[in-house]
Amino acid sequence: MKKHILVATDGSDTAMQAVDLAAELAAKFDAKLTIGHVHQFGRPAAELSRMAEVEHIAEHVSRETQVDFRSLSGSAGDLFGPSRPKGDVVRAITLVGEEVLRRAADRARDKGVKDVDTATSQGDAADAIIDMAEENGADMIVVGHRGLGRLRRMLQGSVAQKVTQQAEVTVVSVR
Ligand SMILES: Nc1ncnc2c1ncn2[C@@H]1O[C@H](COP(=O)(O)OP(=O)(O)OP(=O)(O)O)[C@@H](O)[C@H]1O
Numbered sequence: 186m187k188k189h190i191l192v193a194t195d196g197s198d199t200a201m202q203a204v205d206l207a208a209e210l211a212a213k214f215d216a217k218l219t220i221g222h223v224h225q226f227g228r229p230a231a232e233l234s235r236m237a238e239v240e241h242i243a244e245h246v247s248r249e250t251q252v253d254f255r256s257l258s259g260s261a262g263d264l265f266g267p268s269r270p271k272g273d274v275v276r277a278i279t280l281v282g283e284e285v286l287r288r289a290a291d292r293a294r295d296k297g298v299k300d301v302d303t304a305t306s307q308g309d310a311a312d313a314i315i316d317m318a319e320e321n322g323a324d325m326i327v328v329g330h331r332g333l334g335r336l337r338r339m340l341q342g343s344v345a346q347k348v349t350q351q352a353e354v355t356v357v358s359v360r
């Protein structure tokens with residue numbers, strides 16, 4: 186049976202390394218690749234800004250949401266901050282997530298993966314990643330060992346830890 190890899194990305198540099206490794210494996214073994222993202226509703230504005238600041242995603246999203254990014258006080262945090270209407274924040278978070286996935290999928294195709302799919306979910310990130318893998322019939326999960334969080338004393342992020350401990354399939358945590 187064809188192998189199926191699920192790689193999870195929060196848009197962080199480490200997650201992109203995970204996408205690269207997963208794509209290389211999928212290309213080499215002609216496996217299907219699903220790239221999953223869990224919408225970060227309720228995460229701190231600072232984390233969301235870090236995600237949006239990757240490769241001008243914020244500018245893209247401000248165009249889409251009709252929020253003039255240049256007129257805001259210079260930080261992507263303003264897209265997600267408490268001063269913005271809740272509906273706008275939800276929309277911005279959704280669009281950033283979709284853009285993260287679109288770019289990751291392009292990258293995987295560039296690496297030669299023929300069968301690339303994307304999936305989104307919400308809720309607890311680790312639970313959602315494990316569920317996405319199960320629902321899609323993936324037999325391996327690839328995550329980064331860290332993400333957008335900034336707790337440097339942690340060796341491995343909480344999402345990576347929980348997925349590694351609780352998934353029933355092989356998990357690769359990329360450093
Ligand atoms: N919302 C998400 N959607 C998809 N994948 C995610 C998400 N959050 C984390 N991941 C995956 O888990 C990996 C590790 O991120 P994790 O969140 O565990 O670390 P962190 O952000 O540094 O720490 P913490 O979130 O505990 O503060 C990421 O590289 C990514 O592969």
Ligand SMILES: [Mg+2]
Pocket residue numbers: 195332333334342344
């Ligand atoms: Mg995190």
